[in-house]
Amino acid sequence: MLTFIITAGGIGKRMGGSIPKQFLLLNDKPILMHTIERIHSFDATAQLIVTLPVDYLKDWEEMCQKYAFQIKHEVVSGGEERFDSIKNALEKASGDWIAVHDGVRPFVSKSVLNQLLLEVKSHRAVIPTIPVKESLRLVEGENSAAVPRNHYQIVQTPQVFEAKLIKKAYEQKYALTFTDDASVVESIGARIHLVSGNEENIKITNPIDLSIAGLILKDWGAKSD
Template sequence: MKMRNYAIILASGEGSRMGNGFPKQFMDLKGRPVLFHTIEKFSQVKHLEIILVLRLVHTTLWNDLCFKYSFSVPHKICIGGNTRPQSVKKGLALCKKGSIIAIHDGVRPLVSTKLINKIYTLAKTHDAVVPALPCRDSVRLFNSKKNLPLNRNEVFMIQTPQCFKSETIFEAYNNIQIDDFTDDASIVQKSGVSIFLTEGEKENIKITFPEDLKIANCLI
């Protein structure tokens, strides 16, 4: 019997940094909403259940978009929380033990099926798997007390999907103050689990600002 895998796709952001008040996950990318592209990539993975995390106020919009574009990829809808970690926790509540769970930003539509499959495969032998790319630019640590150069050879840009054995991430989310973190690997690492880094993809960009959407339209 095949192990049930899950993909929690986070799409409960407000898109405030796009500057137009419209959530970026629903914006047009090559004629269709960004989220359609993201979900379709995961739908190509076998034995996978997709959980889409939305804000309650966006559910009607989502249903209207699915009807308009005849989007029929099977998925469950979960209402998110007030923060990213709280939204993840809501999605985790729909996952069963003995599974492998990937968590992905809904606004990373250019992720490849090859990377997704690699992440799930590695998670069979590692508790936590995260795609990352080495930093190509010079990097500095800057705050009110410090302004120091960092060794860029020791700095990596973290991506999603981040993949975990279910027991690993369940334990972390149940025992750590989750709202202090910006990604799931950091929460899991805080619980004492080592993070396995694997090579990510340059095209796997996160659509955050208007220029990112322009780049995605060129790359897709």
């Protein structure tokens, strides 16, 4: 069995405004609903757990009623840090494999999802990445230096793990070095395996991302992937 934890426990300060970014409308409904629909269309049997800000649990219930959103999912309260939100969700996760996905990434491709689930069976911890296109510089105080971009990859979600592995990793205390689930799992000595992600799988964090997402949604309207 597969569990998807869709993390939407933050309030999206970079987007601005008073509404958390996961609840902003993309075309005709909240971004988070698009993301849940994307995962459900890939695997209708997967357990879906959604983390939400504790102050917005009632708001989400009202949104589901307003938009007649009926995809079955469990809701857990988000914590102070993303780490805490995932830890709360893991208590309810019953799958043999657990995927953690950002609630504001509605465009992961089904081919990427298939590859992640294929690879995790032999590698235990798998994440999607895409190459860096821009030039990079390492900044240290007043100095900076060019670094080879081929040494770096941009990390996406969902990140998929053997259930026993990620649950063990989340038994430890939070550290500032934990920027995603892979970094948490890596900290207990696990090796992270990379697969190619898809360019459209953007994380909607600011207004321009929302505009780009609208274009992607329009382009994907006639696509099955």
